[in-house]
Every structure is written in structure tokens, then in C-alpha cells.
Amino acid sequence: MAAPSRRVARKDILLCPPTYLELKYEINPWMKKTTPFSRERASEQWEALVAAYRKVDAPGRIELAPPVPGLTELCFFGDSVFLCEGKALFGHFRHKEREPERAAVKEFLLARNFRGFEVKEGVFFEGAGETMLWNDKILFGFGKRSDEVVRHFLRQTFKKDVIDFEMEDASFYHLDTSLFPIHEELIVYYPGGFGPIDNATIESFECEKIQVSEKEARAFACNSIVWGGVVFMPRGAPELRKELERRSLAVVEVDVSEFLKFGGGIKCLTLQHYL
Numbered sequence: 001m002a003a004p005s006r007r008v009a010r011k012d013i014l015l016c017p018p019t020y021l022e023l024k025y026e027i028n029p030w031m032k033k034t035t036p037f038s039r040e041r042a043s044e045q046w047e048a049l050v051a052a053y054r055k056v057d058a059p060g061r062i063e064l065a066p067p068v069p070g071l072t073e074l075c076f077f078g079d080s081v082f083l084c085e086g087k088a089l090f091g092h093f094r095h096k097e098r099e100p101e102r103a104a105v106k107e108f109l110l111a112r113n114f115r116g117f118e119v120k121e122g123v124f125f126e127g128a129g130e131t132m133l134w135n136d137k138i139l140f141g142f143g144k145r146s147d148e149v150v151r152h153f154l155r156q157t158f159k160k161d162v163i164d165f166e167m168e169d170a171s172f173y174h175l176d177t178s179l180f181p182i183h184e185e186l187i188v189y190y191p192g193g194f195g196p197i198d199n200a201t202i203e204s205f206e207c208e209k210i211q212v213s214e215k216e217a218r219a220f221a222c223n224s225i226v227w228g229g230v231v232f233m234p235r236g237a238p239e240l241r242k243e244l245e246r247r248s249l250a251v252v253e254v255d256v257s258e259f260l261k262f263g264g265g266i267k268c269l270t271l272q273h274y275l
């Protein structure tokens with residue numbers, strides 16, 4: 001698939017298969033241990049996502065990390081680390097159920113020569129779920145999972161300005177459930193994920209903005225990524241899709257319905273290393 005003419009940001013992406021994915025605990029409103037869930041179906045959806053990424057001629061690598069028995073949600077590989085320009089800032093999970101994942105992620109990344117940094121012991125930071133690079137600034141979400149103080153660790157580690165957002169709704173607990181920067185001049189967001197001040201901040205950005213409805217936000221429309229100039233978004237958000245296509249953006253829809261049962265989508269499955 002050919003990428004559009006806009007300058008395509010360079011990045012690598014890292015994914016880990018859902019081999020041991022299991023609905024073992026409930027740590028967000030999407031997770032219900034009683035929901036019927038098929039790991040086989042999840043694996044098929046994950047394979048289809050990776051295959052779709054591979055079809056794009058993108059300026060970056062796709063790396064796969066090995067699954068680890070017992071680490072049921074390791075497929076949401078980026079939730080304990082933010083990666084930018086060869087540096088990795090490792091965090092801690094708010095819920096003890098996921099904390100054992102961080103060692104596996106750290107070991108994998110340090111073996112790949114990332115320079116490792118840490119937030120202070122006792123500080124919660126859920127990595128790429130809460131952070132994105134946009135116009136050379138770090139957008140950072142806190143309040144439900146990450147601590148506000150992480151802003152300082154981000155600034156010190158990456159030497160970039162940080163714009164922070166307080167997450168207001170338990171269902172939209174990570175920044176990547178409500179905010180999706182597409183390129184320098186276009187941002188997609190769900191206003192219900194934020195309070196009035198942060199909504200005003202987003203409105204003040206000198207770029208085009210697309211608001212997502214609650215219905216499409218609940219389909220994890222904001223939990224999307226751009227890979228090689230192509231927007232990868234979940235099924236179930238036809239309005240957003242229309243808005244993107246109206247702007248001549250190439251869109252690929254992927255079914256991630258099994259992952260929505262965990263409160264995760266395409267973006268959560270795809271750790272980005274901004275280069």
C-alpha cells in the first residue's frame with residue numbers, strides 16, 4: 001500500500017502475541033470475568049493486525065517480543081514504558097496484577113540497547129498507554145493510572161515539553177482511549193474523557209480537531225495508530241472513518257473485539273518507538 005504524500009513520521013513498532021491472554025481479574029470497567037472470551041479468536045485478530053501492518057511500506061521496523069506464561073496481558077506491551085529516540089522510561093503499574101509484566105518488558109528492551117530510565121519507586125506510570133509524541137511535545141495522561149508527578153520524569157528524561165491531561169472517566173482510564181494525534185495538523189479526541197480545562201486546552205491547539213462520539217469512543221476509536229501514513233482503526237467507528245477518508249487519509253479497519261473485553265485496542269497492542 002502506498003503511503004500518502006505527507007511526511008511520514010519514522011518509528012518502530014513492537015508487539016507481543018496474546019498467547020497467554022486470560023480474563024483473570026477485573027481492573028477496569030470493560031473487564032468482566034464472566035464474559036465469554038476466545039483466546040484463539042484473539043490470536044487470529046492479533047495475527048491479522050500484524051499482517052496488515054506488514055503490508056504497509058512504512059519507514060520503520062516491526063519487532064515481535066516473546067510471550068511469557070503467566071503474564072496474561074503482556075500483549076498490551078507498551079503499558080509500562082515510553083520509548084522515544086532510543087530512551088526508555090520504565091514505570092510501575094497501578095494494579096499489582098500487571099506489575100510482573102514490567103520486568104519482562106524491561107529485559108526485552110534493554111537487550112535491544114535502549115537507554116533505560118526509571119520513575120521513582122512508588123510512582124505509578126503506565127507508559128505508552130499515557131504518552132504520545134506530537135509536534136515534538138509529549139502528551140501525557142494521569143489521574144486514573146499514572147501519577148501527575150511523572151510529568152517531571154518525562155521532561156527530564158526526554159528533554160521535551162510535556163502537555164498533561166487528567167483522565168476523568170473510569171472507562172477511559174488511559175490517555176490513548178481518548179486522544180489520537182494523527183499528524184502535526186490533525187488530532188482526534190473524545191471530549192468525555194477529559195474535564196472542561198483539558199477540553200479547552202485541546203480546543204486551543206492550532207490544528208484541526210475531530211471529536212469522536214461516545215459510541216465510537218466506546219468502540220475504542222481513539223485507540224488507533226498511524227503506521228506508515230496509514231490509519232489503523234478498530235471496526236465500529238464509521239463516523240470517524242468517514243471523517244478521515246474525507247481528508248484523503250488511507251484507513252485500514254481491524255477487528256479487535258476480543259481485546260475490547262480487556263479494555264484494550266489497536267494502540268494498546270502496538271508499542272511505538274518514536275525515532
Ligand code: ARG
Pocket residue numbers: 027028031073076079098128129130174176177262263264265267268
Ligand atoms: N486490561 C488492561 C488494563 O486495564 C488493558 C490495558 C490497555 N492498554 C492501553 N494502552 N490502553 O490495564
